[in-house]
Amino acid sequence: MTGASGVTGDATTAHVGGGAHDDYIDDPFAPNGTDGPIGVIGEYGPGPLGAAANVGTGTFSAHDSNAANARIPHAGLPYGLGARGRSGDDATDALAALAGRSIGVMLPEPSFFWPSVIEQMRTLAAHAQITLNVRESSYNGDIHEERILDEFAADPNMCGLVVAPTSEPTVSQRTWDWIATSPLPVTVVERDQPVIGDYYVDSVRTNHPYGVRKAATHFIQHGHTNIAAAFTNTPTSDVILAGWLQVVHDVPDINGTLVFDGVQPYDAPGVEEIVERILGSSTTAVLVHSDYLAIALAQALEKAGKRVPEDISMISIDGYATLSSRPLTVLRSSPRDLAEAALRTLVERILNPERATRHVFVDPQLIDRGSVVDRA
Structure with a gap:
């Protein structure tokens, strides 16, 4: 990781x-x-x-x-x-x-x-x-x-x-x-x-930089400004990460200093380390790519005694986590x-x-x- x-x-x-x-x-x-x-x-x-x-x-x-x-x-x-x-x-x-x-x-x-x-x-x-x-x-x-x-x-x-x-x-x-x-x-x-x-x-x-803006807007509308971000490696992860860094740079109200990249969903110790860092900070929301990583983080948060969304809000960028797998708010390509x-x-x-x-x-x-x- x-x-x-x-x-x-x-x-x-x-x-x-x-x-x-x-x-x-x-x-x-x-x-x-x-x-x-x-x-x-x-x-x-x-x-x-x-x-x-x-x-x-x-x-x-x-x-x-x-x-x-x-x-x-x-x-x-x-x-x-x-x-x-x-x-x-x-x-x-x-x-x-x-x-x-x-x-x-x-x-x-x-x-x-x-x-x-x-x-x-x-x-x-x-x-x-x-x-x-x-x-x-x-x-x-x-x-x-x-x-x-x-x-x-x-x-x-x-x-x-x-x-x-x-x-x-x-x-x-x-x-x-x-x-x-x-x-x-x-x-x-x-x-x-x-x-x-x-x-x-x-x-x-897909216009991922504008998608990230939509996610940031949704978080802010619900009162979240301490927002962490975690990204796995995919063909589109670099542009999503760059879009998020641009949002953090341009929006002073967002505290987005916790950014994790290169995370593999099946890397249990890595996922648990992210959860530990999140819970040790003032983070109230997390932006995640991909769905597999979002589901892994949600499970690790529950294992640590925290629930999504009651304790930590979350948006996943992929859009193919279904209601049957986990009801996550998602950004998805049409x-x-x-x-x-x-x-x-x-x-x-x-x-x-x-x-x-x-x-x-x-x-x-x-x-x-x-x-x-x-x-x-």
């Missing part, structure tokens, strides 16, 4: 958000290519170059990219049919061109929320008459993701890919190298791209929103290959299950 760390330095993030609105624009997933309502999701691009546009109440900004970032799909697909604008006959023709084509999806092993995301993707793709070819990757290093991607690329019916590379460094590097020279458009889901590189592809991610954003982003890239690279952030939902109560 990594020891508790103080709050030092600044963590930065970027977000330009927009809520659901009533504007109607051509929707790739509306029936028969008709117009339909969409919710604008905030998009931003890193770097100094960018162009902003407003759609209803949502603001978009896009990082400049060059044509080399637009991968050319297999011959036979009228790539870029939507370049003249996606309205009227153009949009209908573009969707008709995609109907009957296939999209390859490579996501981690079927655990956590991935099965729900895949199910939503299948429903949305079927609605647009697009076939989904789903292959399973892994969280460990015993996988050759580039072979899966090679098989996708060998399919002459394939027109694009949605992928979530493993976080295992050796394997992920091979995957990112493949993506860099992909013959197909690629949208990456729930993964940050390499910091240094001469290519960037479209991506869709499988439908992620699935729709990923497919929409990929289809937009296929139809408009010259457009700037897009990075879409989807705000997580806070589900109140009563594990945060008013401070006594």
Whole structure:
């Protein structure tokens, strides 16, 4: 277990958000290519170059990219049919061109929320008459993701890919190298791209920094300001930790000096040490990632004579602790929103290959299950 760390330095993030609105624009997933309502999701691009546009109440900004970032799909697909604008006959023709084509999806092993995301993707793709070819990757290093991607690329019916590379460094590097020279458009889901590189592809991610803000707000509304935080190692834990440190830095009312990172849920001595540190402080609430760690901490607190939420309030960031396992207030990604954003982003890239690279952030939902109560 990594020891508790103080709050030092600044963590930065970027977000330009927009809520659901009533504007109607051509929707790739509306029936028969008709117009339909969409919710604008905030998009931003890193770097100094960018162009902003407003759609209803949502603001978009896009990082400049060059044509080399637009991968050319297999011959036979009228790539870029939507370049003249996606309205009227153009949009209908573009969707008709995609109907009957296939999209390859490579996501981690079927655990956590991935099965729900895949199910939503299948429903949305079927609605647009697009076939989904789903292959399973892994969280460990015993996988050759580039072979899966090679098989996708060998399919002459394939027109694009949605992928979530493993976080295992050796394997992920091979995957990112493949993506860099992909013959197909690629949208990456729930993964940050390499910091240094001469290519960037479209991506869709949960907006964990804003999720952490929701958690902090919920705690404060119930009178909690002495808040500890504990994080296990996951592909998204670094960005969640950075988001929390930023909140602590920016909100003077929060005393968040107890931060534990690199904690494994099955490390009983480590979990017990965290509980001992929490109970030896003025902490009244704990923010935890992941659900497994949250459940382990709740059990260890009970073993020490303290209950959640009567003695210690808790929010878990994952969202897949169920009422049957333990009724924890959670921050969770919406499988439908992620699935729709990923497919929409990929289809937009296929139809408009010259457009700037897009990075879409989807705000997580806070589900109140009563594990945060008013401070006594």
